[in-house]
Amino acid sequence: MSVSKxxxxxxxxxxxxxxxxxxSVRAKDFNGILVNHSPDILMFDLPGPxxxxxxxAYRKTWDLFFPWSDDPVIFxxxxxxxxxxxxVAYVTALMRCTGxxxxxxxxSLKFRLxxxxxxxxxxxxxxxxxxxxxxx
Numbered sequence: 001m002s003v004s005k006x007x008x009x010x011x012x013x014x015x016x017x018x019x020x021x022x023x024s025v026r027a028k029d030f031n032g033i034l035v036n037h038s039p040d041i042l043m044f045d046l047p048g049p050x051x052x053x054x055x056x057a058y059r060k061t062w063d064l065f066f067p068w069s070d071d072p073v074i075f076x077x078x079x080x081x082x083x084x085x086x087x088v089a090y091v092t093a094l095m096r097c098t099g100x101x102x103x104x105x106x107x108s109l110k111f112r113l114x115x116x117x118x119x120x121x122x123x124x125x126x127x128x129x130x131x132x133x134x135x136x
Contacts, residue, residue, distance in 0.1 A: 010084040014117060014124055018080065018091060021126075025075040028066055034059060036126055038118075043129040046111060058129075068099040070106075078110070087119040109133065 017036050024032025034055060043052045045061055047068075052058050066073070080093040093113040100106050116128035 010089065010119070010124070011082045014082050014084060014089055014091060015080065017117075017124055017126075018077075018093075018115065022075055022077060022095075025062075025065075026073045028073065030059060030062065033062060036124065037129075038125045038127045041126060041129065044131070046131050046133055065099075068101075070098045070100065074098040074108075089117045089119075089124065091115040091117070 021033060021036065024030075024035075037055060037058060039055045040053070041055055041058050043058050043061065044050065045052065047064065049057075049061070052061055069075070075097045076095060078094045078096060080091060082091050083089060091114070093115075094110065095113050096108065096110050098106065098108045110133070112130075112132045114128075114130040114132075115126055117124045118127050119125070
């Protein structure tokens with residue numbers, strides 16, 4: 001994994017926040033997945049729903065992901081870049097996961113992740129999450 005070279009003091013905290021999030025996904029730990037997400041998060045996702053608004057809608061997307069994903073869950077960063085200002089940051093990443101389609105076909109998926117964060121009371125909070133794959 002590569003991380004952008006800018007040595008801003010908030011970059012390690014943001015990197016750790018996203019690493020903890022990914023570990024929580026692998027552990028199927030809903031509390032860990034949700035902990036640093038805003039109550040009014042907006043997420044754009046690959047399989048649908050296309051748009052999820054609010055923490056409850058965001059949580060429900062994981063109910064769709066886990067039955068699809070392999071066990072153990074593969075949900076890993078290949079590359080991550082963090083750009084942080086004083087109270088706003090964004091992350092771009094390349095990730096991979098593996099699961100089984102309804103047809104029974106096993107799929108290894110490389111996807112893009114973009115995350116928008118805001119610092120609130122000294123803590124970074126995920127306000128926007130966008131998962132995408134290139135159109136074919």
